[in-house]
Amino acid sequence: MSRTRGLLVAVAATLALLGCGLLVGFLDFAAGLQGVEARPNRHADALVVLTGGTDRVSDAIDLLADGQAxxxxxxxxxxxxxPESLARRLPRVRDxxxxxxxxxxxxxxxAGNAAETAAWVRANRIRSLIVVTSNYHMPRALAEIGHxxxxxxxxxxxxxxxxxKLRPWWTSPHRSRLIATEYLKYVVVLARQALLPTPDVADPVMARDDVHDAASLSQAP
Incomplete structure (x- = not known):
């Protein structure tokens, strides 16, 4: 076997192992996604909700109204x-x-959500935090905020x-692509965090204590 052929075989074997590892990791990632919503069993100091998905903000408001934080x-x-639009949409919790x-x-x-959350948490001396986001987005959100x-x-x-809730992810091409994309983003986050130290974030002054309409809140995924 020539040196060049041996190198090609080694590269192919490495890529095959990498592909198998990614596939196994994806299946584990998908299997770990929670399929039902469960109320927190302990009171927390605060909640944070990451905009970008259906029902995220309304669910977070409900948790706040129920006294979870x-x-x-x-x-x-x-x-x-x-600020007025959310109160108009949710008059029962206006106050x-x-x-x-x-x-x-x-x-x-x-990543910006995590930085913004960290700044707010430090400014308010929060020790426990309920994180609200879509189930497929939760692993990456926790990785970024926890870092x-x-x-x-x-x-x-x-x-x-x-x-x-009604259909498993593999029965929907859209959800399958969504979860696969999210898994790859999650892998990239873990790789970046392994190479970079925990950022040193200074306590900020939050620009405004405002709220916005859940229908037009989305900036981040």
Whole structure:
């Protein structure tokens, strides 16, 4: 066997092992996605919801109204929305929205959500945090937030759409692509975190304590 042929065989074997590893990892990732929504069994200091998916904000508001936490950060809000719109859509919790919901405008992606959340958590000395996002997005969200808030107790609340509750992911090409894409993003996040140290985030002053319309909140995935 020539040297060149041996090198090609080694590269092919490495790629095959990498592909098998990614496939096994994907199946494990997909199997670990929660298929039902379960209320937190302990009170937390605060909630954070990452905009971008159906029902995320309304579910977070419901958790706040039920007394699961004292305050809520909505991170990744579209700056074109107004504080009054969410209160108009949710009149039953208007007072709660006015007193206990903080708006984060800066995040454009999940990493930005994590930075915005970390800043808010440190500014408010929060020790326990319920994280609200879609079930397929939860692993990456926890990885990003946990990387910046290693000393905070993070408690996931994965939001599951009605379609996902009724149909397993492999029966839907759209959901299969969505989960596969999310898995690859998750792998990239883990690789980046393995190479980079935990960022040193200074305590910020949140720009505004506002809330926005759930229908137009989405900036980050």
């Amino acid at each position: 004292e305050r809520l950060l909505i991170t990744g809000v579209n700056p074109a929305t107004t 709660l929205v006015a007193c206990c919901v903080t708006l984060g405008y800066e995040a454009l992606d999940t 910046q808030l290693r000393d905070v107790d993070l408690r996931p609340y994965p939001v599951v759409t009605e379609t996902a």
